[in-house]
Amino acid sequence: MIVAIASGKGGTGKTTVAVNLAYLAARSGRATAYLDCDVEEPDGHVFLRPEIEEQQPIEKLVPTVDPERCTYCGACARVCRFGAIASLPKQTVIFSELCHACGGCRLACPVDAIREVPRTIGILRRGHSGEIRFLEGVLNVGEAMSPPAIRAVKAAAPKDAELILLDAPPGTSCPAVETVRGCDYVVLVTEPTPFGLNDLVLAVEMVRALRRPFGVVVNRADVGNGRVREYCAGQRIPMLGEIPDDRAAAEAYSRGQMLVEAVDGFAERFGSLLARLVERKA
Amino acid sequence: MKELVIVSGKGGTGKTSMAASLASLAAPVVLADCDVDAADLHLVVEPRINSRNDFLCGSKARIKPGHCTACGKCEELCRFDAIFYDGPGNGRVARTFRVDSLACEGCGVCADYCVEGAIEFKPVVAGQWFVSTTKYGPMVHARLAAAAENSGKLVTQLRQTAQQMVQSQGLELVICDGSPGIGCPVIASLTGASLALIIVEPTMAALHDFERIARLTVRLGIPALLAVNKADLNKELAERLETAAVAVGIEPAGRVPYDPEVTRAQIAGRSVVEASAGPAAEAVRALWQRVNGRLQGCAESQAGGLVQMGVKQ
Known part of the structure; x- marks a missing residue:
């Protein structure tokens, strides 16, 4: 079972939910993997403190032009929909950050002057935290496009894990979509504020467009107002659980501690959340 | 014309609340909500929409x-x-x-x-973008369709429009509310801007994320300031963040204490400096003095810089 933990708004508690669920699932004997798909700002390692066993580069194919063969005809630049190639009278310039690696330019070149070569855009790190198998993608600073790195993390998911938790990036566009695509279930984490509600509605539109089953967790449940709960009830969205606003929890989080270990009552809360999640798709 | 971009690396640190407060202190300004994935600024600045435009992606x-x-x-x-x-x-x-x-x-x-x-x-x-009027000045914002792409290109569109409005209305400053992360929409928000204001909370996760957004501003050549929000949650980490900032040439510009008035203001649909005279509002006022002082010494916004990263159609 693959579960993505997502949200429209940033900082609602995706990583908190994902790492604490992973911890309890592994402790109950399930083969559990945690995959950090927030490759722009991966934070799961701060809480899970994994031992990293292996690192490998994440690569994207980008074109390279053989100047001996190139006739500067411009066919590659005309076919590129991403503006990643400029054809000048005596030079063909490739902007590899803009390249989506579609391969169209190589197909379009009439003289076979284009080859595709791997370019490193980030690192895939693999390890474990206790019984939890840990994977994270780390995008290189300055790289604009995270979806290829997210694809690499998802492709490396252990095949024999019973529960795979994907910690998604915030938002509702390509990086979030890339993470949520193909999951069995999506947990949307929000907070009961006007910003939380506005962004939850956008996230619900996204998961509905992707046709994924989903439920909501309300974090810092006692701040704000009742509008998020009213919205979920009106839309018949399952409420999976609530996490209270707790100074001790906020301080434990700030130190990078696991709430289920550090704060009284949180093991029970996350335990019932896990039970509800597993029941849904068991 | 100057352009201040509010970013954070990690999400949910208070960028939008800060943008609304700074707008009310700096008015008249042009506001640009560049967090096109999850735009929230309209909830606190009540824009009156003057024109709607389709975003073709x-x-x-x-x-x-x-x-x-x-x-x-x-x-x-x-x-x-x-x-x-x-x-x-x-x-x-x-x-x-x-x-x-x-x-x-x-x-x-x-x-x-x-x-x-x-x-x-x-x-x-792939969405719509709007030109609006707020009590602080003109605003450009957008609604990206669910699961859409090219948010960086939409950000570029918003920034270019904001810069035109500054010129046509005889104003001096654009305040951009940025998105979390360090990828395409963030690069599109920062490229060519005058000054970045990085908002962080004092947590281990934020310390890790700060290092990455800080490197991005350095790489793009954008001067930056740091503000620590909810600083009293963990004073030791607030200090470590400020030390890490100084080490990469980013000046700490202030701390904002945790204050329930911030959420209350959001629910009331107002900026905290208008809704409250509490400790957070007071700290934000002092922060604005330093940000504004620093802006005076910054370069004009380079609209042309957008072209480099802006995704061509």
């Missing part, structure tokens, strides 16, 4: 089932797993190929190489 492929001969060339060429062999039959073949438009990246390769000409490749509307 390149094209997507669609297979016309009546013309598809199920040869499979499109599926073979697609690098994005966007083509599925589960389209309707058409008399000649029992099943046809189908494009999953959410997975399609708009490269057009399938359409270019379909020998039957069965694949349409047309521009799609």
Whole structure:
């Protein structure tokens, strides 16, 4: 079972939910993997403190032009929909950050002057935290496009894990979509504020467009107002659980501690959340 | 013309609340909500929309089932797993190929190489953007369609419009509310700006994220200031963040204490400096003095810089 933990708004508690669920699932004997798909700002390692066993580069194919063969005809630049190639009278310039690696330019070149070569855009790190198998993608600073790195993390998911938790990036566009695509279930984490509600509605539109089953967790449940709960009830969205606003929890989080270990009552809360999640798709 | 961009690396640290407060202190200004994925600034600044514009984000492929001969060339060429062999039959073949438009990246390769000409490749509307009026001045903002792409390009569109409005209305400053992360929309928000204000909370996760957003501002050559929000939650980490900032040439510009008035102001649909005289509001006022002082010494915003990273159509 693959579960993505997502949200429209940033900082609602995706990583908190994902790492604490992973911890309890592994402790109950399930083969559990945690995959950090927030490759722009991966934070799961701060809480899970994994031992990293292996690192490998994440690569994207980008074109390279053989100047001996190139006739500067411009066919590659005309076919590129991403503006990643400029054809000048005596030079063909490739902007590899803009390249989506579609391969169209190589197909379009009439003289076979284009080859595709791997370019490193980030690192895939693999390890474990206790019984939890840990994977994270780390995008290189300055790289604009995270979806290829997210694809690499998802492709490396252990095949024999019973529960795979994907910690998604915030938002509702390509990086979030890339993470949520193909999951069995999506947990949307929000907070009961006007910003939380506005962004939850956008996230619900996204998961509905992707046709994924989903439920909501309300974090810092006692701040704000009742509008998020009213919205979920009106839309018949399952409420999976609530996490209270707790100074001790906020301080434990700030130190990078696991709430289920550090704060009284949180093991029970996350335990019932896990039970509800597993029941849904068991 | 100066442009201040509020970013954070990690999400949910208080960028939008800060943008609304700074706008009320700096008014009249042009506001740009560049967090197009999850735009929230409109909830606290009550824009009156003057014009709505479609955002065209390149094209997507669609297979016309009546013309598809199920040869499979499109599926073979697609690098994005966007083509599925589960389209309707058409008399000649029992099943046809189908494009999953959410997975399609708009490269057009399938359409270019379909020998039957069965694949349409047309521009799609991926959202709307608005020019509005607020009590602080003009505002540009957007609503990206759910699961849409090209948010960086939409950010570029918003910033260019904001810069035109500064000139046409005789104003001096654009305040941009940025998105979390360090990827495409953040690069599109920062490139060529006068000054970045990085908002962090004192947590271990934020310390890690700060290091990455700080490196991005350095790499893009944008001067930056640091503000620590909810600083009293962990004073030791607040100090470590400020030390880390100084080490990379980023000046700490202030701390804002945790204050329930901030959430109350959000629920009331107002900025905290207008809704409260509490400790957070007071700290934000002092912060604005330092940000404004620093802005005076910063370069004019470079609209031309956008072209480098802006995704060409």
